[in-house]
Amino acid sequence: MNTLPQQLANGLFLGSMYGLIAIGYTMVYGIVQLINFAHGEIFMTGGFGALTVWFALPSGTSMWVALPLMLIGGAVVAVLIATGAERFAYRPLRNAPRLAPLITAIGLSLALQEAVRNWYPKATDARVFPQIDAGPWHIGSISFSSGDLFVIIAAPLCMGALAGFVRSTRTGRAMQATAQDPDTAQLMGIDTNRVIVIAFAIGGLFAAVASVAYGLRYGQIKYDMGFQAGLKAFTAAVLGGIGNIYGAMLGGLVLGVAEALASAYIANIPGMEQFGGGGWTSVWAFVLLILVLLLRPQGLLGERVADRA
Amino acid sequence: MTDTIKDTTPAPTVSAAGLIPLPENIARALTVGGGLLTCVGAFLAWTWTSEFPGDLTYYGSPAGLQWLAFTAGLLTVLFALAGYGIKGLGWLTPAGGTTAPIVLSAFAGLGVTWFSLISIATELGGVANWVVGGVLAGLFSAVPVIGALALPKPGPATVRGKDSLKATLAAYVAKPERTKPTAILPGWQQRGIIAVVIGLGLLVFTYGIDTEGGELFSGFLIVTLLGAWALHSSGLLDRFSAISAGNRSYAMTLAFVAAAVFPFTQNNDHDANVGVNILIFGTVALGLNIVVGLTGLLDLGYVAFLGVGAYAAALVSGSEYSTISGTTFPFWAAALTGAAASLIFGVLIGAPTLRLRGDYLAIVTLGFGEIFRIVVRNLDGSSGPDVTNGPNGIAAIPDLSIGSFNFGENHTFAGFTLGRFANYYLLMLIVTVVVVLVFNRASDSRIGRAWVAIREDETAATAMGINGFRVKLIAFALGASLAGLAGTVSAHVTNNVVPDPYVFAGPVAPNSAFLLAAVVLGGMGTVSGPLLGAALLYLIPEKLEFLQEYQLFAFGIALIILMRFRPEGVIANRRRQLEFHEAEEPTEPAAPAAPATAGV
Numbered sequence: 001m002n003t004l005p006q007q008l009a010n011g012l013f014l015g016s017m018y019g020l021i022a023i024g025y026t027m028v029y030g031i032v033q034l035i036n037f038a039h040g041e042i043f044m045t046g047g048f049g050a051l052t053v054w055f056a057l058p059s060g061t062s063m064w065v066a067l068p069l070m071l072i073g074g075a076v077v078a079v080l081i082a083t084g085a086e087r088f089a090y091r092p093l094r095n096a097p098r099l100a101p102l103i104t105a106i107g108l109s110l111a112l113q114e115a116v117r118n119w120y121p122k123a124t125d126a127r128v129f130p131q132i133d134a135g136p137w138h139i140g141s142i143s144f145s146s147g148d149l150f151v152i153i154a155a156p157l158c159m160g161a162l163a164g165f166v167r168s169t170r171t172g173r174a175m176q177a178t179a180q181d182p183d184t185a186q187l188m189g190i191d192t193n194r195v196i197v198i199a200f201a202i203g204g205l206f207a208a209v210a211s212v213a214y215g216l217r218y219g220q221i222k223y224d225m226g227f228q229a230g231l232k233a234f235t236a237a238v239l240g241g242i243g244n245i246y247g248a249m250l251g252g253l254v255l256g257v258a259e260a261l262a263s264a265y266i267a268n269i270p271g272m273e274q275f276g277g278g279g280w281t282s283v284w285a286f287v288l289l290i291l292v293l294l295l296r297p298q299g300l301l302g303e304r305v306a307d308r309a
Numbered sequence: 310m311t312d313t314i315k316d317t318t319p320a321p322t323v324s325a326a327g328l329i330p331l332p333e334n335i336a337r338a339l340t341v342g343g344g345l346l347t348c349v350g351a352f353l354a355w356t357w358t359s360e361f362p363g364d365l366t367y368y369g370s371p372a373g374l375q376w377l378a379f380t381a382g383l384l385t386v387l388f389a390l391a392g393y394g395i396k397g398l399g400w401l402t403p404a405g406g407t408t409a410p411i412v413l414s415a416f417a418g419l420g421v422t423w424f425s426l427i428s429i430a431t432e433l434g435g436v437a438n439w440v441v442g443g444v445l446a447g448l449f450s451a452v453p454v455i456g457a458l459a460l461p462k463p464g465p466a467t468v469r470g471k472d473s474l475k476a477t478l479a480a481y482v483a484k485p486e487r488t489k490p491t492a493i494l495p496g497w498q499q500r501g502i503i504a505v506v507i508g509l510g511l512l513v514f515t516y517g518i519d520t521e522g523g524e525l526f527s528g529f530l531i532v533t534l535l536g537a538w539a540l541h542s543s544g545l546l547d548r549f550s551a552i553s554a555g556n557r558s559y560a561m562t563l564a565f566v567a568a569a570v571f572p573f574t575q576n577n578d579h580d581a582n583v584g585v586n587i588l589i590f591g592t593v594a595l596g597l598n599i600v601v602g603l604t605g606l607l608d609l610g611y612v613a614f615l616g617v618g619a620y621a622a623a624l625v626s627g628s629e630y631s632t633i634s635g636t637t638f639p640f641w642a643a644a645l646t647g648a649a650a651s652l653i654f655g656v657l658i659g660a661p662t663l664r665l666r667g668d669y670l671a672i673v674t675l676g677f678g679e680i681f682r683i684v685v686r687n688l689d690g691s692s693g694p695d696v697t698n699g700p701n702g703i704a705a706i707p708d709l710s711i712g713s714f715n716f717g718e719n720h721t722f723a724g725f726t727l728g729r730f731a732n733y734y735l736l737m738l739i740v741t742v743v744v745v746l747v748f749n750r751a752s753d754s755r756i757g758r759a760w761v762a763i764r765e766d767e768t769a770a771t772a773m774g775i776n777g778f779r780v781k782l783i784a785f786a787l788g789a790s791l792a793g794l795a796g797t798v799s800a801h802v803t804n805n806v807v808p809d810p811y812v813f814a815g816p817v818a819p820n821s822a823f824l825l826a827a828v829v830l831g832g833m834g835t836v837s838g839p840l841l842g843a844a845l846l847y848l849i850p851e852k853l854e855f856l857q858e859y860q861l862f863a864f865g866i867a868l869i870i871l872m873r874f875r876p877e878g879v880i881a882n883r884r885r886q887l888e889f890h891e892a893e894e895p896t897e898p899a900a901p902a903a904p905a906t907a908g909v
Contacts, residue, residue: 033668034668035668035671035672037671037672037675089869089873092873093872093873096872096876096889097605097764097876097888097889098605098668099601099605099607100872100876100889101872102607102668102671103607103825103829103868103871103872104868104869104872104873106607106609106671106822106825106865106868107864107865107866107867107868107869107872108865108869109865110814110822110861110862110864110865110868111862111865111866111869112865113814113861113865114859114861114862114865115862118858118859118862227679227813228679231672231675231676231679234672235676238669274692274693274694275693279683279686279687279692279693280683280687280692280693282679282680282683283680283683283684283687286676286677286679286680289673289676290658290661290662290673293661293662293665293669293673294661297664297665297669
């Protein structure tokens with residue numbers, strides 16, 4: 001099972017999920033130059049929104065019926081929280097010193113996490129997420145579960161839809177304009193507030209899809225899952241070039257593959273025998289982030305100058 | 310003095326009538342009389358059984374909560390008498406108006422009395438447990454509030470009925486804009502005032518730490534917070550900071566002496582433990598303040614540097630669980646090791662990130678905080694090299710001994726016994742003083758000015774010839790090594806180091822979210838702010854246990870609300886305050902404000 005193709009496939013499954021979350025970071029950053037720390041928690045609330053829908057459905061509902069409804073439920077929750085955060089927490093601070101929205105974001109992230117832990121029923125421990133009763137399947141030496149299948153289908157679909165939206169709709173072009181120069185865009189008659197809200201909403205939507213993928217892959221969701229996932233997704237966004245939506249997806253895939261390969265093969269490097277395995281993957285992802293910042297801070301696809309003051 | 314008081318008392322006009330329609334002379338009489346009645350109410354029995362914590366059952370002998378009500382009543386009487394313009398009390402209200410302090414101290418009395426009555430009713434089951442004295446005290450405490458709200462509305466006169474209730478209430482508690490010209494006191498009087506105020510501060514702080522039970526501590530918070538607000542609105546706090554700014558080294562020395570006296574006032578070591586924890590977290594928050602408050606860099610993994618220092622000190626402490634157990638460094642060497650280890654990690658993390666925008670630093674430090682914990686857990690010999698014993702940590706760290714003074718034993722000085730935590734408290738106090746000195750000297754130096762310049766506008770600062778990257782790296786590394794220094798002491802205080810406390814957000818105090826909240830709540834860029842913030846944030850969940858579950862939630866909400874409404878924190882750094890409110894400044898020049906400064 002531990003073959004190279006299998007590891008590459010695992011990396012792609014994981015990376016697609018990171019990429020979906022990273023879109024949220026990169027869209028918001030591209031337009032308002034804000035790192036939305038709370039995005040990891042928006043991802044987490046999406047998962048709990050989907051789980052709530054599952055509990056509301058009559059027991060024994062087929063997953064094929066439930067899954068679309070859960071996606072909608074998760075998306076509604078995540079989008080509401082993301083846009084609500086923009087409207088009530090970030091917007092009043094848009095002209096404040098840079099530190100203010102960052103601290104607000106970290107406060108929001110704490111508050112969301114703790115709210116779920118304290119008030120979602122039995123959420124102090126991990127909650128079991130419903131599974132699709134199918135698979136695993138095998139293609140050659142690669143085996144994959146239904147959760148893997150879900151994310152490998154959902155991620156390209158979402159990405160394609162987003163690319164089409166940004167490139168060819170009026171709102172999408174308004175987003176590009178706002179990202180380039182918000183003041184000029186506003187002078188040209190673009191409602192920049194609306195554009196910003198839409199960027200947050202798309203981030204929330206994609207995060208909800210990612211959280212359902214997470215639940216299906218790992219079989220459980222937890223109140224603090226957004227913390228690590230958010231860090232990884234941010235790493236992915238930086239890796240691909242923050243502000244660039246294709247970069248976010250690419251960065252996610254690269255990070256996912258790098259993690260999978262690191263956990264499988266780093267132990268084979270002479271002198272590194274003890275640093276392989278699952279316990280160290282997060283460390284390698286972090287080392288990768290530091291290396292990228294050191295060597296190519298604009299990211300793989302980034303055109304944006306990273307140290308714009 | 311009497312002349313100036315006449316000047317500042319607003320002439321009663323019809324439009325400035327009070328919220329409650331009563332003639333002004335009756336209102337004033339009510340405030341004085343009501344304040345006295347509140348004091349009298351404290352001497353009544355509020356309930357019949359000693360089952361309610363604090364035993365409020367005696368006539369003529371106030372206890373706990375009743376003393377707090379008495380204090381609030383006394384404060385009301387003083388301010389109300391000053392409101393009459395009585396000669397010799399003018400110094401109580403250097404800011405001019407007397408209404409806001411009266412209103413606030415009257416509310417402090419009302420708040421603590423009714424808080425006590427309501428907790429009596431809920432804990433003992435029903436209002437029948439308020440005996441006659443309790444009911445009377447409750448009524449008495451309402452009298453000064455009625456009187457205070459019947460005073461003429463301070464501030465600019467507006468046509469009645471046009472103000473919303475919110476705006477009216479805000480006018481009642483607002484600090485007057487103008488300040489009275491104040492006489493410059495002779496030096497010995499200034500120093501006397503500083504001594505008295507610091508003594509009072511020690512008394513209040515000690516009382517707060519010693520309070521038993523959540524009810525008393527809640528009452529303490531009500532009276533202290535509203536009382537401090539009343540003092541602030543009277544202008545006394547500004548006056549005091551002006552006086553102590555003129556005698557800075559004297560005031561600092563006295564504050565240090567007062568802090569050193571604290572363990573001698575404690576007769577059990579648990580309170581000294583609370584004290585030492587407050588000092589550790591306050592000191593670490595102060596180190597974080599260099600990074601966040603002075604330089605404007607958001608460090609979200611600060612607690613990891615504390616952890617690096619703690620682990621470094623534990624490894625060289627001579628503990629038998631240390632992986633280099635043969636090595637025992639003397640304390641000064643261990644402290645340097647801890648600080649140096651944190652410094653190295655600070656540079657390793659800072660160097661790649663600080664060349665980029667500040668946002669990157671925030672998320673990289675957040676990641677570093679998480680990675681630190683993971684690495685420390687992994688370095689246990691089975692999933693990685695054996696350095697830190699993984700989740701078990703390094704236990705049995707021996708107590709420090711400097712010369713023949715062993716910190717683990719009780720020592721008796723002049724009849725006072727100092728326990729283990731009291732010893733460490735004194736040691737930590739020295740570390741705190743070092744950090745305060747570093748903070749003050751650094752912020753006044755060329756580098757400190759460069760930090761502030763970078764915080765305000767990095768592009769402009771760079772254009773002025775400041776090497777932004779180098780200056781930021783110095784701030785970041787200095788902050789890291791100060792945390793490492795505090796970590797070395799904290800490792801010995803707790804006797805062991807384990808990975809779990811060093812997280813971004815956790816149920817126990819030294820986590821990065823706690824430290825950030827302490828800095829932001831207290832006031833970014835000030836010395837006393839983070840110390841106060843850490844003391845409040847540590848004491849409140851410690852005393853009010855039911856809040857512990859929700860403290861992180863409360864931190865989060867508090868950060869959001871503070872950033873929205875008071876980003877400069879409780880103790881505001883003047884420059885910082887202006888910076889945060891730049892966008893709200895009116896565009897026309899505020900010319901009329903200038904003459905007010907002429908008398909100062």
